[in-house]
Amino acid sequence: MTFMPSGWSLIRFATILIYLFMFLPVAVVVLLSFNPAQFGSFPMEGLSTHWFVELWNNDAIRRAFRTSMILGALTAVISTTLGVLASLAMVRYNFPGKTIIATAVIAPILVPEVVLAVALLLFLQFLGIPKSFFLLLMGHVIFTLPFVVLVVQARLVGVRREYEEAAMSLGASQIQTFFAITLPLILPAVAAGMLFAFTISFDDITGTLFWKPGGVETVPTQIFAMLRNSISPEINALGTVMIVVTVALPLLGAALARRLARGVGG
Amino acid sequence: MASTDPMDNPARPWILLTPALTAIMLLLIVPLGFIIVYSFWLNTGFGVDTPGFHLDNWISALTDPFYRSILITTIRIALITTVICALLGYIPAYFIATTTFGHKALLLLLLMLPFWISYIIRTMSWINILGSSGAVNGLLQWAGITAEPISMLYNEATVILGLVHFLLPFMILNVYVSLYGIDGRLVEAARSLGCTGWQAFREVTLPLSLPGLAAGGLLCFVLAAGTYITPLILGGPRDAMFANLVFEAIITQLNWPMGSALSLVLLIVLGSVVALYNRFLGLGQIAKSLS
Numbered sequence: 077m078t079f080m081p082s083g084w085s086l087i088r089f090a091t092i093l094i095y096l097f098m099f100l101p102v103a104v105v106v107l108l109s110f111n112p113a114q115f116g117s118f119p120m121e122g123l124s125t126h127w128f129v130e131l132w133n134n135d136a137i138r139r140a141f142r143t144s145m146i147l148g149a150l151t152a153v154i155s156t157t158l159g160v161l162a163s164l165a166m167v168r169y170n171f172p173g174k175t176i177i178a179t180a181v182i183a184p185i186l187v188p189e190v191v192l193a194v195a196l197l198l199f200l201q202f203l204g205i206p207k208s209f210f211l212l213l214m215g216h217v218i219f220t221l222p223f224v225v226l227v228v229q230a231r232l233v234g235v236r237r238e239y240e241e242a243a244m245s246l247g248a249s250q251i252q253t254f255f256a257i258t259l260p261l262i263l264p265a266v267a268a269g270m271l272f273a274f275t276i277s278f279d280d281i282t283g284t285l286f287w288k289p290g291g292v293e294t295v296p297t298q299i300f301a302m303l304r305n306s307i308s309p310e311i312n313a314l315g316t317v318m319i320v321v322t323v324a325l326p327l328l329g330a331a332l333a334r335r336l337a338r339g340v341g342g
Numbered sequence: 343m344a345s346t347d348p349m350d351n352p353a354r355p356w357i358l359l360t361p362a363l364t365a366i367m368l369l370l371i372v373p374l375g376f377i378i379v380y381s382f383w384l385n386t387g388f389g390v391d392t393p394g395f396h397l398d399n400w401i402s403a404l405t406d407p408f409y410r411s412i413l414i415t416t417i418r419i420a421l422i423t424t425v426i427c428a429l430l431g432y433i434p435a436y437f438i439a440t441t442t443f444g445h446k447a448l449l450l451l452l453l454m455l456p457f458w459i460s461y462i463i464r465t466m467s468w469i470n471i472l473g474s475s476g477a478v479n480g481l482l483q484w485a486g487i488t489a490e491p492i493s494m495l496y497n498e499a500t501v502i503l504g505l506v507h508f509l510l511p512f513m514i515l516n517v518y519v520s521l522y523g524i525d526g527r528l529v530e531a532a533r534s535l536g537c538t539g540w541q542a543f544r545e546v547t548l549p550l551s552l553p554g555l556a557a558g559g560l561l562c563f564v565l566a567a568g569t570y571i572t573p574l575i576l577g578g579p580r581d582a583m584f585a586n587l588v589f590e591a592i593i594t595q596l597n598w599p600m601g602s603a604l605s606l607v608l609l610i611v612l613g614s615v616v617a618l619y620n621r622f623l624g625l626g627q628i629a630k631s632l633s
């Protein structure tokens with residue numbers, strides 16, 4: 077043992093500090109959401125689920141939650157469908173202009189969200205299409221699409237073409253081959269892409285603030301509106317629910333999927 | 343029997359691409375072209391625009407000292423955030439890549455979790471920590487160090503703090519991916535030739551991980567510079583960033599042509615950074631870390 081810490085233990089110590097930095101703020105949100113006090117602050121005055129009950133009885137929040145769920149689910153389904161088709165084209169075929177199209181498909185990640193939001197909003201309003209749930213949905217689809225494509229493409233590259241060729245040489249049509257062979261093989265990536273799209277949509281605020289019609293709130297814009305007053309235990313409770321929806325549920329889903337897959341396999 | 347292999351059908355990829363390309367055309371490319379045209383129009387009243395080819399919006403977007411100062415602030419905040427992310431992100435990425443601890447995937451997953459936690463929740467959580475009745479002030483008063491809460495929030499530093507907290511996982515992931523790809527025998531070779539651990543790191547590991555560092559840096563910079571919400575939640579009234587200008591022009595003032603010109607300025611600045619990066623390093627690295 078020396079007095080000077082070795083480089084490695086410094087690295088380990090710094091890593092632990094960075095993990096704490098990442099998690100402490102979130103832990104505080106969860107902790108304070110159980111604080112019964114009117115103005116959520118330290119020191120805690122006890123533990124209660126009072127604010128979750130308040131949350132449940134808050135109509136505006138329930139509406140926002142429903143909007144976010146529907147929006148997220150529709151976004152996930154649409155952008156995954158578009159993304160899977162595009163990925164198939166780009167991994168399985170060679171065609172002129174492939175590089176340009178590959179760039180175009182991930183371009184929405186590279187364009188700052190504000191610019192994308194402005195462009196789409198002004199264009200649709202110019203066409204006389206007012207702000208609506210449809211505009212919101214289209215906006216969410218366009219910026220979740222690149223993530224789906226990236227995830228599905230990566231998996232598709234690893235699926236050998238021989239499987240599909242074997243099915244087709246045995247007489248399966250293209251569509252039959254896709255549903256019987258390709259889709260099951262890329263299913264984990266499709267599910268991951270869907271989850272990705274759902275979470276990104278559920279979490280989005282910048283684009284949503286531009287696109288949402290008056291009176292419609294999603295969970296993030298609802299939180300944002302509530303933050304204008306002050307940070308209340310109710311916001312922390314909502315934050316806790318959000319954490320459960322965007323972290324615990326996907327984790328649970330993944331664990332369940334793994335268990336099911338194991339059950340089928342062995 | 344010419345068409346037995348359907349893979350030969352030249353129309354097939356285009357059929358598969360049609361839905362996605364239509365969406366990209368209608369929702370991204372045409373709208374972007376549209377705001378270019380719009381930026382030359384003139385706002386002549388609350389929400390009233392005159393079509394034409396006027397340079398007024400561009401002239402004020404580029405010369406107005408107010409807009410310029412906010413552009414400079416935005417670039418400064420994004421740069422500082424990127425540097426801090428690089429310094430703080432390298433360490434855990436290096437730790438996870440090098441540790442002999444058996445559960446690397448778990449360590450990485452833990453760092454990915456915040457990535458899944460809502461951006462607005464993570465941003466506002468700092469109010470719970472640094473606010474006048476937050477954790478730090480509570481602790482200071484409880485310990486008797488201060489009697490009154492110290493004001494720590496709503497300044498440029500807290501904006502940067504919020505951004506670092508949001509963007510750090512992007513950096514860690516990118517650096518980790520490039521560190522993971524390094525052949526461990528290279529470091530061993532350097533050591534066996536007499537390098538100290540630090541020398542081996544400086545001469546072998548660090549240069550080989552630069553692509554990951556650069557990719558993480560690009561993502562951090564672009565995402566930080568486009569931020570709209572963080573300065574609203576964690577910044578003071580004087581800490582607006584460029585995206586806030588755009589929102590103000592479009593939604594509050596209904597000056598669409600000016601808002602278009604401003605958002606194009608942001609697009610051009612960030613686009614040049616991305617283009618420069620792509621020219622020298624290629625965007626492939628970023629796709630690698632995202633998938």
